Amino acid sequence: MPTDARHPDTPETPKILIRVPVRAQRGDVFEIKALINHPMENGLRYDQDGQVIPRKIIHRFVCRYNGEIVVDCDWGTAVSANPYMSFFAVAADSGTFDFEWTDDDGTIYRHSAPILVA
Amino acid sequence: MAPVDRRKVLIGSAALVAAGFVRAEEPLDHLLGEIFADRRPKPGVIAMKLSPLAENGLAVPITLSVAEPPANVKRIVLLAPGNPFPRAAEYRFGPRAGKAEISTRIRLARSQTVTAVAELGDGSLWSTAADITITSGACAEIYDAH
Numbered sequence A: 001m002p003t004d005a006r007h008p009d010t011p012e013t014p015k016i017l018i019r020v021p022v023r024a025q026r027g028d029v030f031e032i033k034a035l036i037n038h039p040m041e042n043g044l045r046y047d048q049d050g051q052v053i054p055r056k057i058i059h060r061f062v063c064r065y066n067g068e069i070v071v072d073c074d075w076g077t078a079v080s081a082n083p084y085m086s087f088f089a090v091a092a093d094s095g096t097f098d099f100e101w102t103d104d105d106g107t108i109y110r111h112s113a114p115i116l117v118a
Numbered sequence B: 001m002a003p004v005d006r007r008k009v010l011i012g013s014a015a016l017v018a019a020g021f022v023r024a025e026e027p028l029d030h031l032l033g034e035i036f037a038d039r040r041p042k043p044g045v046i047a048m049k050l051s052p053l054a055e056n057g058l059a060v061p062i063t064l065s066v067a068e069p070p071a072n073v074k075r076i077v078l079l080a081p082g083n084p085f086p087r088a089a090e091y092r093f094g095p096r097a098g099k100a101e102i103s104t105r106i107r108l109a110r111s112q113t114v115t116a117v118a119e120l121g122d123g124s125l126w127s128t129a130a131d132i133t134i135t136s137g138a139c140a141e142i143y144d145a146h
Helices: B006-018 B028-036 B139-144
Strands: A016-019 A029-036 A058-065 A068-075 A084-090 A095-103 A108-117 B046-050 B060-066 B073-079 B087-093 B097-106 B112-120 B125-134
Touching (some): A016 A108, A068 A084, B028 B112, B060 B073
Antiparallel strands (some): A029 A084, A058 A095, A084 B097, B073 B112
């Protein structure tokens, strides 16, 4: 992601923390936690020169499990900085969880985590 | 930024409120109309966990859960009518969801009644609401601090 002069707080590659169980039994329901480093700039703040800092938030978050959706969220400016989500998935097959955060500037931050299903 | 005179800011914002420039809480009914047209939710089915008191509104934990299989939940809409942008978030569940439940952290500009609406597969709407008091909550302060 190109560094944006108006958003000096936005890291070039945000830190992402994911918690997915390493293994599970088929049919198990388990919690997934996902956190990403992002200022979620709401477009209401002013910088030191009195200029409005343009809005720049992650407005969509999607989690897929082997390509099928677990959750699909639209986020507004009311979602806190460094957005955190916890939700539940049901174990089907071994494979991958893919996480996708879409920024206002079009950047998509991705992360994935494997799971072994017995 | 030039040093801000706290008193001037206070007087200024009081004047703005008095002059009607600052809109009070956006009426919930208007918001619901924007999203659901003339349909309105009934209380029940969805539950919200929200602390009644928060020191600041920067990152308030909230949990929303619907007592239905996730496949039967079309979406959950979270509304913060006291915020400058009241439509806080919308959550949809896919075939791999294990429960119709999410937890997150939200920003609240001030004390208000937070509302969540669940739309089920049959199109029925259900809601829940909770009051929260933000103890140190000048809007400007919250939106200026990270």
